[in-house]
Amino acid sequence: MQLPAHGSNPDHLFKALEMEQPAKLVDFSANINPLGTPAAIQHHWQGWLIDIEDYPDPSASELKQTIAVHEGVAESNLLPGNGASELISLIARYLHGKKVLIIHPAFSEYASVCKNESCTIFYHIVHPPHWQLEKAALQQEIEAVDAVFFCHPNNPTGVQYDRSTIDWLIAACEQAKTLLIIDEAFYDFSSNPVTSIKKAGQSPFLLVLRSLTKMYRIAGLRLGFLAGQPKTLEKIGKTQPHWSINAIALQAGSLCLQDRRHSEQTRAYIEAERKRLCSFFKKKGFLHSPSAVNFYLIKDPSLDDQQDLFLYLLRKGLVLRHTYNFPGLEGGWLRAAIKKEAENNLLMEALSEWKKGN
Ligand SMILES: Cc1ncc(COP(=O)(O)O)c(C=O)c1O
Known part of the structure; x- marks a missing residue:
């Protein structure tokens, strides 16, 4: 069947x-939060009705400020988007026609949007029971491509890799001048998270992606952000539609992040x-x-x-x-x-x- x-x-x-x-x-x-949306969202919902009358802030500046404080990064290192999915599509557009390696199993969107952008896709497959990266093979594969997608913690396995493995991957990509995109959509569900968000501003070869739709259960509202160096973010953001993030998502995002x-x-x-x-x-x-x-x-x-x-x-x-x-x-x-x-x-x-x- x-x-x-x-x-x-x-x-x-x-x-x-x-x-x-x-x-x-x-x-x-x-894979969304079983405890639901933060109570503060319900509480403020009626008050946001007025916000739908005008266009939202296209630069999402207040939300960026809140994310910057929450993550301890500079606002210039952030690009918010209409869910992590929009940002994945923008990254694929930026990679148009390039060679892309996906560490699999992983979220199927990377391959589908990169295929739409005429990228050539390669897979590095990890295996049970530990799903570990095979470093020798992976190093060679990294050297042969322009970009690598790595879902961490991984969807669908849920595996979180240790700091030294992630640092090895970041260094291998930097050495090969290959762009590494680490998708941390689920990082905040881990009790001992391993995140690379602060490193994203320090290297032109690293982007870190986050989603707010899972932890804060706002999948229908759509919100995510990308962290990286300003020059790269500017190029990626060029094709983002104006007013991509709606006015309610802008308000809700800030409230969600403040609700620790x-x-x-x-x-x-x-x-x-x-x-x-x-x-x-x-x-x-x-x-x-x-x-x-x-x-x-x-x-x-x-x-x-x-x-x-x-x-x-x-x-x-x-x-x-x-x-x-x-x-x-x-x-x-x-x-x-x-x-x-x-x-x-x-x-x-x-x-x-x-x-x-x-
Ligand atoms: C690993 C991963 N990244 C990104 C996304 C997209 O998230 P968003 O709802 O923020 O677009 C998903 C959605 O399931 C996902 O599983």
């Missing part, structure tokens, strides 16, 4: 598969749930990736291809993300977001039943 590409759109998935949709669905395919309690509570919640889920998987004989963040890969090791398990869970209304379109995974794993305790319990109950019947 050919499974459609999906993520955060379960209705489309059931329709494409011509499957009857259960009355209640739990969507484990979108929300992200602290989220990290504690995620860590506790991840520990609970992982010890269950171990007990029941499922394999999982060593995730540091709010999602993980899982597989039943008795199956090479997880399609039967994926469909079984779908029939129970539990929508995980299949991995057929991730080079290096090819359906051999499923990805699940860490959700609220009761929802994670539903998944564990279904997996227990699956084990009994298989």
Whole structure:
């Protein structure tokens, strides 16, 4: 059976598969904060109505100031965007026709937007159980390309690499004069984050990408930013549409970043749930990736291809993300977001039943 590409759109998935949709669905395919949007957003929402009457600030200067303080970087090292996705598209446009290496498995957008920009794409694939970079091979690959996309912490494995590995990668790219783009969309879900944002302003060969849509659950509002040297950001930002970030996103972004309690509570919640889920998987004989963040890969090791398990869970209304379109995974794993305790319990109950019947 050919499974459609999906993520955060379960209705489309059931329709494409011509499957009857259960009355209640739990969507484990979108990696967004299970604790929701910060309360301050709801509180201020009505007051922002007036802001939609005028054009938003095209330079997003207040938001930039807040990000600069939050991250300890200069405003000139920042380019905000309409979600990290917009910035990935702008980077691809900047790389038009160039050779691009993607460390895989990784977010599928890098390849699709770079293909649209006639880039030649190469893959460096990392393998389970540790998903480590193969440095000797990677060094040669880096020397042969113009840019490298690296998703860190990685989507879909959730793996966070240690500081020395990241520093090795940054140095290897700098030495080869290859532009390294580190996508840190999920960095703030880690209890011990490893970020390179401060280094991005120091090198013309490093860009660091962030998203606010996941931690602050504003995926429908859209907000992200890129950190790098001003000259590079200027070139990348040239093709960004004017007023790209709407007036409410500008206001909400600043409030979200100031609400440090929300992200602290989220990290504690995620860590506790991840520990609970992982010890269950171990007990029941499922394999999982060593995730540091709010999602993980899982597989039943008795199956090479997880399609039967994926469909079984779908029939129970539990929508995980299949991995057929991730080079290096090819359906051999499923990805699940860490959700609220009761929802994670539903998944564990279904997996227990699956084990009994298989
Ligand atoms: C690794 C990664 N980077 C970037 C994005 C895009 O994020 P945004 O919602 O900010 O456009 C996603 C979305 O799923 C993602 O998984």
